Amino acid sequence: MSIRDALAAGLGFRDLALIDAHAHVGRWGSFYMADPSLIQLVRELDRFNIELCCVTSLLAFSVDMPRGNDEVLEAIRFAPDRFLGYVSLVPHQPLADCRREVQRMLDASDRIIGLKFHPMWNNYPINGDLYQPLWELAAEFCPLVLVHCWLGGEEPEANNTPDKVAQMAARYPGVTVIMGHSGGSRAGQLQCAELCRRRPNLYMDLCGSEFGNLWIERLLEHAPADKVLFATDIPFLGAGSPAGRVGYAAIDDAIKRKILRVNMERILATCTRWGRDRFRSSTPLTRHGLTSTANQPALQMGTHHDNPDQ
């Protein structure tokens, strides 16, 4: 049974355990979240068969870095088999504090997988001087960075445009960089797609990207399928939207598996000690019966598209 047919029949993602590359713990002041407790987060993961959820703290990149990052550790303690954590760093904090924060978090849990930067909220360009040493910390300690990435409209400061994020990925080729929200807007997503083709260490995640009005089928005409990551942004958003966009899309199941799990599994296995231990038995692609087409255009993957609009 295809992924789509199983979903339509109410069977969920029963044959595929998803990995969520970008989610959160905490709250957000400007709007009401209906019970974003850890219990409800795990219920949401169960609903969509999300095995692993990589979270950052909303409080940490808001106004309290250590208290927020502690909430990530709390989530990991609450459901140790479900959550992985990013350390959120704020460029305006003293470098020594950021460095101590990274070491503290890595010492506290082996499930800390990388760093998270939010140049929009912290109102500072991702390629600016204050971020520079934080990228060095990533290169030294945990070479996986998730960056809030958005182009245009709502974020006129342009602190986190895809090209600026890609510039940093080029400067740090040993660091794997995930462009959060795939650049958000439609233009942002098309830029991310193009940049992901060119830069081996660049990836794009899907959470919040529905606001770009670009259906997954059309996004994959531009973006390499090996570079697109499933992500939910819970509890900011719900998991149903990205799960449904990918799950119900008119694309081949092999591509869906890559987006929903395999691509992020490969990143974890490559960039994190936890992932190397966990996934060491074999390479992710061969275990899922897939072959790599990294940096190849999505359309070269075969004639799987049955998009009725083409």
Next chain:
Amino acid sequence: MKTATPKQWFDACAMIGGWHRTPPQFSTTAQLLGHMERFRIARALVFHSIAWMYDFRQGNAVLDDEIAAHPQLVPCYAVVPSATGETPELEHWDGLLRGGRRFAFRLFPRSHEFMPCSPGANRFHEFAAHRRIPVLVDIDEISWDDLWTLCRTHSLLRVIIGNSGTNALYGLFRQLRRLYEFLELFPQVRIETSLLCGFRNLEAICERFGAGRLIFGSRMPFWEPGSSIMRLQYTDLDPREKQLIAHDNLAALLDEVGP
């Protein structure tokens, strides 16, 4: 474990027609019907882009032509109730109702630059309220104050609030503090679900106000229906509640439209 899936879907928000900016996924009636079939959406309330972005009268006429042969498509007519008298006389709409036609109205006060709570507009809303014709409006098209006045002045008007999603920062999912006030005070107000994509939005609203206040919408061709369908299908609600939101609430509203 199997999740109960609604047997039928009735989409409250779909658009056909071209677009003046980067084109969304599709534009034609045939394509809309194709996607409805693919997603097992039995019926849809449809408006035409000409009525939104160019001329509402011409758009409504083109809509009628486009959907004439497709009874599963229900017209959602754009109206501009103002002192200019552009919107057809109330008698015109009564004639349609007497002929057995069922439809809804959509307001675009910002795009069409009119005052949604003027005396002329109020006469129109009064008429729509007494004929039980649902009125759809997106929060990006009306100020919160005007929306409040509209709902308070016309307590019988069946207002369905949505969001066009042109700006993610003002998405409907971020507006529960405001929406709860409307749901609390105005029993005739419903929320269309296409942009209720926040964490546990559907569950929270159902728990507090009941499933009767939510109406499924896909917002095709801008958003893919998989988003809205999945959110409702796999939500933590019982099968009866899901069926109400997916189909029955809107079907019941349109059944009650009449002279």
